[in-house]
Amino acid sequence: MAKRPGGKSILANFGAFSQSEAGASESKNHSPPSAQPLARVGAGVIGATQRSLAELREERDNLRALVDAGGGTELDPKLIDPSPFPDRLPDDSDADFEALKKLILEEGQKVPIQVRRHPGSEGRYQVVYGHRRWRAAAELGIRVKATILSLSDSELVVAQGIENAARQDLSWIERALFAWRMDAAGIKARDIRAALSIDDPELARLRSVCRALPVGVIEKIGRAPKIGRPRWIALATAVSEDQSALTRVQKTLSDDKVLSLPSDERFKRALAAVRKDPPRSRSEKEIKGPAGKVVGKATFSGGDIKLSIATEYAAAFGGFLEEELPVLMDRFFAREGEV
Structure with missing residues (x-):
């Protein structure tokens, strides 16, 4: 992809802060950011993915210094929409989010979220990363500190991918859904691979599971953080080979008692449903x-x-x-x- 005139590398635009870094910065007592907004900046994302780790870290640190010096602006959370490429399924517990919300209420938001101007709605924005801080600000009824970027769809998904790689806490099925949604939006395979830091065989495996399992089924199962690739592929293969298996999975996941279980347990119930032998008395x-x-x-x-x-x-x-x-x-x- 051609680099825009004056474009900067990806981390110079949005800063791939890890979850732990962001959390630590939330708890430090920095001075409140000034009202002066950061100028919008361009992004040459795909080329930046080829840069060395040392260079990326240096650029991240430069952006952090700018943020700590008071960079950023404040936006009404009501004017912000989530990323058009969701990469998260709901957690089994909101305890961590409630702790973050309490911290922001007591100490204020220290690290801005990253947003881009909405490509199809004047005056609105879309989150690049920082969804939990945006949600916390919305629920608290306060303005959210943000850095406004200029990103194409391809650049946005790579930005999300680098941030997720820094946190390293996306479950396998969340990665599969992220890839599937990028596919559906016409994102090129090379950009999906860059966003998830994967090769062609792994991309094929991610796609195969989402082809076999309806998104609604995956969403009912949830993040399933302890369930890795082999068992997801086993579930998808069983559904592909037996037309009645999907019906059994959907019936299992329609049970309120099953839906009240943690997501790992919901997956196990779904897998048990496809492996169920025909009834036999003896x-x-x-x-x-x-x-x-x-x-x-x-x-x-x-x-x-x-x-x-x-x-x-x-x-x-x-x-x-x-x-x-x-x-x-x-x-x-x-x-x-x-x-």
Whole structure:
């Protein structure tokens, strides 16, 4: 992408502050920012992603010094809209947000959010990052300190991606949804890869899950921070291979009791729904020795499993099973994707 005249690198425009840095700055007693607004600045984002980490950090520190010196302006939160590319699902608990809101109420907002002028609505803005501070200001009924940037859609998503990489707390499915929404908006694959710092194979995996699972299903499950790629892919694969599986997942997620569970547990219920075997009252399986001789049987009835072994092998097999059971359970949970 051609660099605009006078354009600056991405961190010189929006500053990739990490969550911890932003939080620490909220709690320091800086002097209130002056009313003098920062001039709007341009952005040459994609080229900036090739810059060295040292250069990016230096530019971030330069912006921080400008902010600490009183840069920024104040906006009515009602004039601000969220990013057109959501990268967050609701948390299971609002405790952290309530703590942030209390801190801003008591000590004021120290670090400005980053916004761009709304490309389709005169006089409005869109958040680049700082959604939680914007929401806190809106709920407190106060103006929000902001730095106004000039960013295209591609530049905005890369900006969000760098900020998320600094925090490193997006769950795998949030990354998948972020990529999916960028795809839907026509963002080029190279810009999606830059925003998420991923390669082509990982982008393909993110896309495959969102193709198989409706966004509504993913949103009902939620962030599921402890659920990684293997189990999400397992769920998506099961739905793709069995048309009735999606119906079972949707039915499971329509249960208010399930929806009241933490998001990791909601995912487990959804995965259990697609793996559910057809109802059976009772089944038996013969257990054979190496020569094909039947030496026992296994009986499965609901949640009950019963092994019957010929008397001549019973004692030895019982000892063997007792020794091997921990290994067998480890293999089971590894297959289920649990640790």
